Amino acid sequence: NYYDPGETLLNLMPLAVRMAGPRAGLWHGIINRNYGANYFIIGRDPHGPGTDSPRSTFYASRDVQGLFRAHEAEIGVHMIPHREMVYLPGGNRYEESDRVAHGAEEYVRVSATTVIEDSLFQGKRLPEWFTYPEVAQILFDAHPAKTRQGFCIWLTGLPSSGKSTIADVLAPLLLSSGRRVTVLDGDVVRTHLTKGLGFSKEDRITNILRVGFVASEVVRHEGVVICALISPYASARDQVRSMIGGDRFIEVFVNTPVSVCEVRDVKGMYTMAKQGRITGFTGVDDVYEPPCSPELCLDTVAANPEASARKVLEVLVRKGFMEFVEKRAKQRTPRTGAVQAVKS
Numbered sequence: 001n002y003y004d005p006g007e008t009l010l011n012l013m014p015l016a017v018r019m020a021g022p023r024a025g026l027w028h029g030i031i032n033r034n035y036g037a038n039y040f041i042i043g044r045d046p047h048g049p050g051t052d053s054p055r056s057t058f059y060a061s062r063d064v065q066g067l068f069r070a071h072e073a074e075i076g077v078h079m080i081p082h083r084e085m086v087y088l089p090g091g092n093r094y095e096e097s098d099r100v101a102h103g104a105e106e107y108v109r110v111s112a113t114t115v116i117e118d119s120l121f122q123g124k125r126l127p128e129w130f131t132y133p134e135v136a137q138i139l140f141d142a143h144p145a146k147t148r149q150g151f152c153i154w155l156t157g158l159p160s161s162g163k164s165t166i167a168d169v170l171a172p173l174l175l176s177s178g179r180r181v182t183v184l185d186g187d188v189v190r191t192h193l194t195k196g197l198g199f200s201k202e203d204r205i206t207n208i209l210r211v212g213f214v215a216s217e218v219v220r221h222e223g224v225v226i227c228a229l230i231s232p233y234a235s236a237r238d239q240v241r242s243m244i245g246g247d248r249f250i251e252v253f254v255n256t257p258v259s260v261c262e263v264r265d266v267k268g269m270y271t272m273a274k275q276g277r278i279t280g281f282t283g284v285d286d287v288y289e290p291p292c293s294p295e296l297c298l299d300t301v302a303a304n305p306e307a308s309a310r311k312v313l314e315v316l317v318r319k320g321f322m323e324f325v326e327k328r329a330k331q332r333t334p335r336t337g338a339v340q341a342v343k344s
Contacts, residue, residue: 011035019049021059022067029068033077042068043082085110087129121146146320150219152244155228157254158283160261162300163228170309179224184211186229199280205236212240219248232282234289253294258283260301
């Protein structure tokens with residue numbers, strides 16, 4: 001609809017971004033030449049990872065363009081330098097920024113990241129001036145609003161710390177908000193998904209990663225998954241975080257003292273472990289590595305399961321996955337403080 005089919009060819013390349021600055025720009029040029037390109041546009045994005053904490057770029061655009069210019073004759077690809085473009089709402093047109101930066105006309109800097117975050121992530125379509133309507137519709141369908149995106153709540157803690165109980169309370173609260181919820185409980189998955197695995201460190205890590213893979217598939221299809229597993233090893237939990245995506249992984253540390261867990265243990269596992277009747281039991285003769293920086297740490301001695309579940313909902317509100325948490329009356333029990341309403 002917008003390009004002459006007789007002069008335009010769309011060629012898709014299986015090329016991953018390396019973010020290596022000038023060398024990455026040159027590498028892209030060589031590969032494009034191998035795919036038949038004679039010209040290569042290098043814009044103001046310098047093939048780098050963006051900015052650091054002081055907001056300084058890792059690589060300057062002039063460095064990328066300079067290295068490419070020095071080798072363009074050798075690789076047979078001519079560089080087309082592309083300067084920063086800005087949008088002028090008054091004239092409904094684009095101009096190079098150096099032509100309008102000191103002028104009186106209002107302009108908008110065209111940052112794809114900013115526009116996408118302000119539009120798609122907020123459940124709105126991209127502005128008409130940013131891209132073609134057909135492209136905007138495809139991107140809108142592919143990037144649902146944060147409140148419709150999938151996420152994983154990973155409950156970790158000692159045996160009998162209260163993970164499954166909190167998951168059982170949390171699941172219906174999320175269901176009532178209109179989300180599709182899957183619960184993966186450690187005891188249940190060992191009877192099906194990870195049946196046959198033992199309790200060696202290697203088998204436990206395999207158990208965690210298998211559950212993590214299933215959780216990542218649920219999240220990828222915009223579902224909500226609650227995982228309640230001891231998951232004693234920090235490295236395995238970090239692998240699951242990477243598998244799912246750090247922005248969609250909410251690690252919740254159910255921080256219950258061993259003495260309290262032992263009292264709650266209806267199966268008597270702690271007693272059997274202390275008596276030597278079973279070995280390799282987490283919390284007695286096997287290690288549990290507490291999270292260093294979880295998204296939430298729950299004190300199940302000071303708060304009951306419902307209060308703990310609602311604290312998880314508050315985190316989801318802060319992260320944008322939910323719009324608000326329903327108001328509840330103050331709880332006047334010895335173990336539960338007031339649960340306040342949280343609104344985005």
